[in-house]
Amino acid sequence: MVRILRPFARAVTYTRWLHLFMAVVWPAMWWYIFDEFLAWSTAIVLLACAGLVPAMRTVEGFQARLLLLAHGDDSGDTEIVTSPSSTWGDRGRTSLWLELRLFLGCGVGFLTVHLPMLAEDLARTAQGGSPDRATFIQVPGHHWWYALLAPLPVIALAAVVVGAGALITVMARRLLGPSPAERLAAMEERTERLLERTRIARELHDSIGHALTVAVVQAGAARAAGDPAFTDRALDAIEETGRAALEDLERVLGILRESDRPVSSRPTLIDADRLLESARASGAKVDAELTGAVDTLPGPVSREGYRILQESLTNVLRHAGAVPVRVRIAVAEGTLGLEVRNPLTAEIPGPGRGSGLRGIRERAALLGGSAQTGPDQGDWQVHVELPLR
Structure with missing residues (x-):
C-alpha cells in the first residue's frame, strides 16, 4: 500500500x-x-x-x-x-x-x-x-x-x-x-576532461616529485658534507628548484580554477639546462650531449620530452643518488631520441613498477612513440623515441 x-x-x-x-x-x-x-x-x-x-x-x-x-x-x-x-x-x-x-x-x-x-x-x-x-x-x-x-x-x-x-x-x-552526434560529442568531451585530469596529475607528480627529490638529496648531502660552502650551494639549489615547482603548481591550479583560462607556457627541452644543472647541484655527475636543433621541435614533443627527462633524472637521484649520468638528446630524421643511463644499483625499481616509469611510457605512447626502461648492460636506461609528426 x-x-x-x-x-x-x-x-x-x-x-x-x-x-x-x-x-x-x-x-x-x-x-x-x-x-x-x-x-x-x-x-x-x-x-x-x-x-x-x-x-x-x-x-x-x-x-x-x-x-x-x-x-x-x-x-x-x-x-x-x-x-x-x-x-x-x-x-x-x-x-x-x-x-x-x-x-x-x-x-x-x-x-x-x-x-x-x-x-x-x-x-x-x-x-x-x-x-x-x-x-x-x-x-x-x-x-x-x-x-x-x-x-x-x-x-x-x-x-x-x-x-x-x-x-x-x-x-x-x-x-x-x-542525438547520436551529440552523444558522441559529449563522450569525447568527457574523455578530454579525463585525459586533462590525468595530464595534470602527471604534471604535478613530475614537477613536485622532482623538486622534493632534489630538496631531500641536497639536504642530506649538505648534512653529510659539513661544509658551509657546500651547504650554501645546496640551499641555493633547493630554493631554485622549489621556486620552479611553485610556478608549476600555481599554473596547474590556475587551470583547475578557470577552465577557460589559456594554458601558460610549459617548460620545453629548450629549458633542459635547468634540469641538468639541478641534477649536478644534487651531486650527480651529468654528461650531456645534444645533437640537432631542439628549438625546432613541435611544442607537444618538446614539452613531453622535457617531462620525460625530468622524471628520468628524478629517478636517478631518488634511487641511485650521486652517480654518473649520461644524457643523450638527438633530433634527426623526424624523430626525437632521448636516453638517460646510469650505473645499475640495487635500489633501482624493476620494469613496470612505479608511477614515474609508467608515466614515461604513457607520455611516449600518447605521441605515437615508444619508451624502454630497465637494466641494460650493467646500466639502468631510459630510452625514448618520439616521432616529430
Whole structure:
C-alpha cells in the first residue's frame, strides 16, 4: 500500500500533470471560439511547424527539465538537452514530441474532467438522483450499489495521472534527448576532461616529485658534507628548484580554477639546462650531449620530452643518488631520441613498477612513440623515441 501511495507524495507527480495540461490550454481556448475540427487541425499543423524552429527544442527542453524530472535528478543534464536543434532529425523529433504531448495531454485532460464527474454520477444515482448529461458515460437506473463503484473512477484517474506522467517523461528523454552526434560529442568531451585530469596529475607528480627529490638529496648531502660552502650551494639549489615547482603548481591550479583560462607556457627541452644543472647541484655527475636543433621541435614533443627527462633524472637521484649520468638528446630524421643511463644499483625499481616509469611510457605512447626502461648492460636506461609528426 505504501508503495502504491508513494508517487502521490512526490511533487513531480503533480508537475508532470501540470505539464500535460499546459499542452492543451491554447487549443482548448480555440475550441470554444472556433469550430472544433478547425481548432484542433490548426493546432496540429502549427505544432508541426513550430517543431522545425531550432529554438523550440531549447524551450521544450527547459520546460521538461523543470516539470518532468524529480528534484535532485542530475540525469536531466544528459538525458534532456536544451541546445537548439542542429539537424533536421532533431527538428523532426521535436515536432513529433509536440504532437504526442498534445494528444496525450488531451486524453489526460479529458479524463481529468470526466472521471470525477462519473464518480459523482455514480454517487448521485445511488441516492436516486439523475446523472449529469455532460458525463461521457451515462449511468442507467437507480441502484444503491452504485455507491460502491463511485471510488473506482477516482482510482482510475490517479492511475492515469501517474502512468501518463511516467510515459511523458520517457517520451521526453527519447525525443528531447541528445542525438547520436551529440552523444558522441559529449563522450569525447568527457574523455578530454579525463585525459586533462590525468595530464595534470602527471604534471604535478613530475614537477613536485622532482623538486622534493632534489630538496631531500641536497639536504642530506649538505648534512653529510659539513661544509658551509657546500651547504650554501645546496640551499641555493633547493630554493631554485622549489621556486620552479611553485610556478608549476600555481599554473596547474590556475587551470583547475578557470577552465577557460589559456594554458601558460610549459617548460620545453629548450629549458633542459635547468634540469641538468639541478641534477649536478644534487651531486650527480651529468654528461650531456645534444645533437640537432631542439628549438625546432613541435611544442607537444618538446614539452613531453622535457617531462620525460625530468622524471628520468628524478629517478636517478631518488634511487641511485650521486652517480654518473649520461644524457643523450638527438633530433634527426623526424624523430626525437632521448636516453638517460646510469650505473645499475640495487635500489633501482624493476620494469613496470612505479608511477614515474609508467608515466614515461604513457607520455611516449600518447605521441605515437615508444619508451624502454630497465637494466641494460650493467646500466639502468631510459630510452625514448618520439616521432616529430
